Amino acid sequence: HVEASIPEPQREAWTRNKFQGFQNKDEFEKEVVRHVETTLARSMFNCDETAAYSATSLALRDRLILEWNKTQQRQTYRDSKRIYYLSLEFLMGRALDNAMLNIGAKSVAKDGLNELGFRIEDIIGQEHDAALGNGGLGRLAACFLDSLASLNFPAWGYGLRYRYGIFKQEIIDGYQVEVPDYWLDFNPWEFPRHDVTVDIQFGGYVRKGQDENGKTIAHWEGGEIVQAVAYDVPTPGYDTPTTNNLRLWSSKAASGEFDFQKFNSGDYESSVADQQRAETISAVLYPNDNLDRGKELRLKQQYFWVAASLYDIVRRFKKSKRAWSEFPDQIAIQLNDTHPTLAVVELQRILVDIEGLDWDDAWKIVTTTFGYTNHTVLPEALEKWPVTLVQKLLPRHLQIIYDVNLFFLQSVEKKFPNDRDLLSRVSIIEESQPKMVRMAYLAIVGSHKVNGVAELHSDLLQTTLFKDFVTIFGADKFTNVTNGVTPRRWLHQANPRLSELIASKIGGHGFLKDLTALNKIEQFVDDKAFRKEWAEIKYANKVRLAKYIKSTLDLNVNPSALFDVQVKRIHEYKRQQLNIFGAIHRYLTLKAMSPEERKKQQPRVSIYGGKAAPGYWMAKQIIHLINSVGAVVNKDPDIGDLLKVIFLEDYNVSKAEMIIPASDISEHISTAGTEGSGTSNMKFVLNGGLIIGTCDGANIEITREIGQENIFLFGNLSEDVEDLRHAHTYGTHTIDPNLTKVFEAIQSGTFGEANDFNALISAVRDHGDYYLVSDDFQSYIDTQNMIDTEYRNQEEWVTKSIRSVARMGFFSSDRCINEYAEVIWNAEPLAV
Numbered sequence: 001h002v003e004a005s006i007p008e009p010q011r012e013a014w015t016r017n018k019f020q021g022f023q024n025k026d027e028f029e030k031e032v033v034r035h036v037e038t039t040l041a042r043s044m045f046n047c048d049e050t051a052a053y054s055a056t057s058l059a060l061r062d063r064l065i066l067e068w069n070k071t072q073q074r075q076t077y078r079d080s081k082r083i084y085y086l087s088l089e090f091l092m093g094r095a096l097d098n099a100m101l102n103i104g105a106k107s108v109a110k111d112g113l114n115e116l117g118f119r120i121e122d123i124i125g126q127e128h129d130a131a132l133g134n135g136g137l138g139r140l141a142a143c144f145l146d147s148l149a150s151l152n153f154p155a156w157g158y159g160l161r162y163r164y165g166i167f168k169q170e171i172i173d174g175y176q177v178e179v180p181d182y183w184l185d186f187n188p189w190e191f192p193r194h195d196v197t198v199d200i201q202f203g204g205y206v207r208k209g210q211d212e213n214g215k216t217i218a219h220w221e222g223g224e225i226v227q228a229v230a231y232d233v234p235t236p237g238y239d240t241p242t243t244n245n246l247r248l249w250s251s252k253a254a255s256g257e258f259d260f261q262k263f264n265s266g267d268y269e270s271s272v273a274d275q276q277r278a279e280t281i282s283a284v285l286y287p288n289d290n291l292d293r294g295k296e297l298r299l300k301q302q303y304f305w306v307a308a309s310l311y312d313i314v315r316r317f318k319k320s321k322r323a324w325s326e327f328p329d330q331i332a333i334q335l336n337d338t339h340p341t342l343a344v345v346e347l348q349r350i351l352v353d354i355e356g357l358d359w360d361d362a363w364k365i366v367t368t369t370f371g372y373t374n375h376t377v378l379p380e381a382l383e384k385w386p387v388t389l390v391q392k393l394l395p396r397h398l399q400i401i402y403d404v405n406l407f408f409l410q411s412v413e414k415k416f417p418n419d420r421d422l423l424s425r426v427s428i429i430e431e432s433q434p435k436m437v438r439m440a441y442l443a444i445v446g447s448h449k450v451n452g453v454a455e456l457h458s459d460l461l462q463t464t465l466f467k468d469f470v471t472i473f474g475a476d477k478f479t480n481v482t483n484g485v486t487p488r489r490w491l492h493q494a495n496p497r498l499s500e501l502i503a504s505k506i507g508g509h510g511f512l513k514d515l516t517a518l519n520k521i522e523q524f525v526d527d528k529a530f531r532k533e534w535a536e537i538k539y540a541n542k543v544r545l546a547k548y549i550k551s552t553l554d555l556n557v558n559p560s561a562l563f564d565v566q567v568k569r570i571h572e573y574k575r576q577q578l579n580i581f582g583a584i585h586r587y588l589t590l591k592a593m594s595p596e597e598r599k600k601q602q603p604r605v606s607i608y609g610g611k612a613a614p615g616y617w618m619a620k621q622i623i624h625l626i627n628s629v630g631a632v633v634n635k636d637p638d639i640g641d642l643l644k645v646i647f648l649e650d651y652n653v654s655k656a657e658m659i660i661p662a663s664d665i666s667e668h669i670s671t672a673g674t675e676g677s678g679t680s681n682m683k684f685v686l687n688g689g690l691i692i693g694t695c696d697g698a699n700i701e702i703t704r705e706i707g708q709e710n711i712f713l714f715g716n717l718s719e720d721v722e723d724l725r726h727a728h729t730y731g732t733h734t735i736d737p738n739l740t741k742v743f744e745a746i747q748s749g750t751f752g753e754a755n756d757f758n759a760l761i762s763a764v765r766d767h768g769d770y771y772l773v774s775d776d777f778q779s780y781i782d783t784q785n786m787i788d789t790e791y792r793n794q795e796e797w798v799t800k801s802i803r804s805v806a807r808m809g810f811f812s813s814d815r816c817i818n819e820y821a822e823v824i825w826n827a828e829p830l831a832v
């Protein structure tokens with residue numbers, strides 16, 4: 001806005017008075033006090049930890065804003081290719097600690113807060129997690145934002161500003177209870193942009209008209225309008241001024257004349273009802289992980305978010321006055337799963353209906369712009385929308401989908417004539433009752449690259465789910481980008497002592513920017529003092545978790561015991577049931593021993609955490625079983641410290657930061673071929689924990705990197721799963737005898753009501769054991785026993801731990817983002 005810019009002669013005053021944010025401890029304190037006394041209107045006589053958190057965040061935020069503004073100006077001025085990451089979920093966790101570490105202000109803040117009478121850990125602990133995601137997919141998006149900024153890529157995230165994030169989990173009488181997560185009371189990390197709004201249309205009809213040249217043009221008319229308002233969240237990179245933007249859209253009623261008329265004519269109630277209906281769109285995050293429930297409001301969320309984001313992206317592009325053909329040179333858009341696939345259709349609509357491009361020219365631009373990431377092969381997670389629903393909400397989009405499909409099928413027919421079966425297999429429209437739009441197929445056809453998230457997963461995509469598309473488009477369109485995690489949050493922030501120890505040995509914190517530098521610690525593996533400190537840090541992290549368990553569950557656990565952890569969403573395919581059946585087997589085995597024999601056993605704390613989707617009954621049964629077992633085992637005097645079974649309530653990002661550094665063994669035990677990648681496996685190993693796992697997802701690549709002597713693999717392989725399932729259904733299905741004993745114990749009432757867990761048992765015994773719990777049981781038990789033995793040799797164990805961490809360099813999300821940039825986005829960082 002040139003008219004708003006300050007004239008040249010007065011700019012000197014601006015430059016002279018430039019606000020720089022705090023630069024040292026004294027200035028930090030001054031800023032905190034100023035924010036307490038003015039922004040918060042309080043004083044030292046009523047400054048509690050909440051107020052201190054608020055003021056600290058506001059002081060930090062001021063620093064972020066300055067860099068954020070400069071970054072945006074720089075990116076606009078240089079006009080290089082931008083990356084847009086479209087994700088319905090960003091599981092960011094807490095922002096304050098991350099911001100302090102990334103901009104290098106933590107020690108100043110720590111000392112400053114101390115002088116003001118606060119401990120920095122307590123202040124950090126005041127923050128409510130930003131929990132706009134379910135699990136791995138949403139957390140991956142958050143790690144990607146950290147890497148994009150840290151690597152200086154010009155990139156924006158686009159998402160929805162849910163009023164309620166993932167529900168808070170309470171455990172009452174052993175059962176999960178969901179409580180709404182209202183998190184926006186005070187959120188210093190977001191900036192409402194009431195001037196950045198987009199009107200989003202739903203419903204109505206399509207009228208065919210003609211432009212001035214007689215060309216047919218579709219007009220989408222009528223229906224309702226909902227307004228999207230932008231909320232911006234600055235995302236700072238580590239050790240760089242780059243501060244990128246995450247733009248989240250919030251919905252509200254469009255302030256059209258219509259509403260005013262209603263309001264003035266006395267129809268107050270219905271005008272308020274309109275308001276509420278509009279606000280419903282961004283009200284709540286759907287709490288399902290790896291499941292598609294096909295709800296109408298979910299489709300509305302998707303279109304609302306995608307349309308607002310594309311309008312924004314196109315508006316920014318048009319300011320550059322470039323030709324449309326340059327759009328894909330300037331813009332790469334990544335689809336995080338199929339949730340934003342309507343973006344493909346929306347961009348085609350904008351280019352053809354609004355900008356007047358020819359269909360083919362437009363389609364070329366669209367397909368060159370988009371990339372699509374698939375996160376799962378589970379059939380129940382693949383999105384499909386009823387044609388009738390799309391027709392009702394998005395009539396013009398349905399027409400475009402039909403045309404895209406027609407032209408696509410025509411091209412297939414040309415290449416593979418007379419293969420009607422192939423056409424019906426790959427059709428974007430499933431000819432079922434009712435007809436459905438297959439979103440994954442639309443995403444493939446609408447993108448130039450499709451990737452899976454770990455090698456095995458990408459191979460499975462190419463050989464099973466998307467096989468026909470490999471034949472049609474060629475293998476080059478499909479690729480793998482193995483997931484990674486940000487070492488800033490998942491090592492430096494979560495495990496500061498380990499990060500410092502590593503830094504002290506290898507000459508500073510460079511490994512946080514190039515994680516492969518971790519390999520330099522392997523040369524110290526025989527250094528006695530180093531090993532001792534390594535072990536002490538793990539122990540201290542376990543003590544911290546033990547204290548947390550004491551304070552929340554009033555249970556004493558011995559920090560010297562082996563801590564065995566499985567924290568992730570509860571899902572049958574992730575097999576927490578295998579873990580708890582294993583724990584029951586352990587309990588029964590201990591009970592059957594003489595007291596002398598028991599004394600020789602390795603004490604263990606079996607720790608679980610994770611949310612079940614509110615409608616996922618089986619997952620909730622698993623939680624109930626874990627708690628029921630804990631209730632018996634934890635107070636059994638025969639057992640004492642030998643076994644504790646702990647369920648940690650409300651697992652989330654900030655709890656993960658405490659739990660992960662405290663584990664000796666973590667479990668990544670999905671049925672082979674079902675887990676896309678897994679990312680917590682990487683976080684645990686990076687923190688010096690060993691893992692027990694199946695040959696699934698990224699476990700396979702972790703094994704390749706760290707060496708098979710440093711990981712405990714067990715169970716059947718993915719290539720054998722189909723045959724085993726076939727045998728369960730058509731052969732005689734015998735259940736593992738040790739597992740049978742576990743079932744007998746449960747059904748004799750050892751852990752409460754005898755019949756409470758029949759469904760969990762039946763799934764294995766009577767209904768085909770789809771997840772191969774019985775097939776893998778003995779191998780699981782044997783491997784756990786091997787772990788007990790190996791844990792007793794602490795020298796060997798510490799060696800494995802150090803070597804594993806040293807070899808984890810590959811699993812940084814920085815490596816992952818660089819691969820996306822090179823192979824999919826063709827984008828480069830912007831020098832600062």
Ligand code: T68
Nearest residue numbers: 134136137289290291375675676677678
């Ligand atoms: C996860 N997917 C994969 N989905 O399960 C995991 N689903 O293997 C992988 O490591 C991770 O993605 C990152 O690639 C999910 O987390 C969801 O949360 C989800 C959300 C909505 C609908 C369907």
